Amino acid sequence: MPETVLYDYWRSSAAYRVRIGLHLLGLPFRAVPVDLTAGQQRGPDNLARNPQGLVPVLEIDGLRLTQSLAILEYLDETRGAGWLPGDAAARAEVRAMAHAVAMDTHPVCNLRVAQHAVSLGATMEGWMRHFIPLGLAGLEGLMQRHAGGRFSHGDGVTLADLCLLPQIYNARRWGVDLAPFPRVAEVAAALEALPAFQAAHPDRARPTP
Template structure:
């Protein structure tokens, strides 16, 4: 039974799932959903995800939505390598770090919100102003959260977790919008370790962008 990821190359949420699939060794087919052309609002995609969002993942005979829920499903059904710690305290910390990005930074910086904000702000730089306003303070908070003995080579210890899968796309977005992150020492060290992993590198938007 084929696994199909309905994907947009620059979507942070889809980027997370691509990395999780790669780390779990799950082969999948990618079907692009072009957000810029409104394909996510078309009948075909709304049948997959009534929210009109990406990603949607067809796997194990089911259609799944919401990136973090998908990743936790993958972790429960394909436990190696684990993306959540074995202990309750560790799982809470990893989820808190993941949510600091996925629930606090990402929602106000997704395409529909930033476009609407830019229309209110006006000017050619409206979207960039909006992004910078929220991405930098959010990442400063993540940097502070990483100031913990529980931080290792990655966000939590020395194994990749869901927290790392949320951090990578957010740093991609920060760089895209020219948000300074070089002084975030702990974030930078974790990112260097993550970017060295082939499974993470293979999920990068530049590697999966559909041909023009």
């Protein structure tokens, strides 16, 4: 069976999501680092893998997959992960929370966007501390609708949770106060206790010098 390979950057939120998914499924994989700070994502090798010049790229089942949510939904569909509920309305709710992170908050805090903002006069810290709390405020409201469960949507890990914890890592990295987001913080703490989430943490994915 072909080896599963993840082209990864240790601090990439999108790659972090996929690492969580792979660990939850117990799928062994080889991580190949792509250094975003050195511009390796724009090099010919990575562009051949992903014409968008981004990470992650997952090579699995003879395929080369890009975009973290597309990768996670592929894994969910082919491995029976259960990250999306069986009910159509519940699936829409889970996707809304996942998209609030991955499609609304993350894109404006992406390295290439933030670096361009800095080139126009913003500071990296100011940019992150403005947009991350905005995103978390909306997510908090969505998650409060499901405050009775252990995780973002009930008592089982869903796609929303795979998106949440990487965003919390970034929030802490940039000194964002989580006190105004009690439901977000509560779920994050529950997720941080799970071995698969611990195994995917950036500190464990960081390449050794």
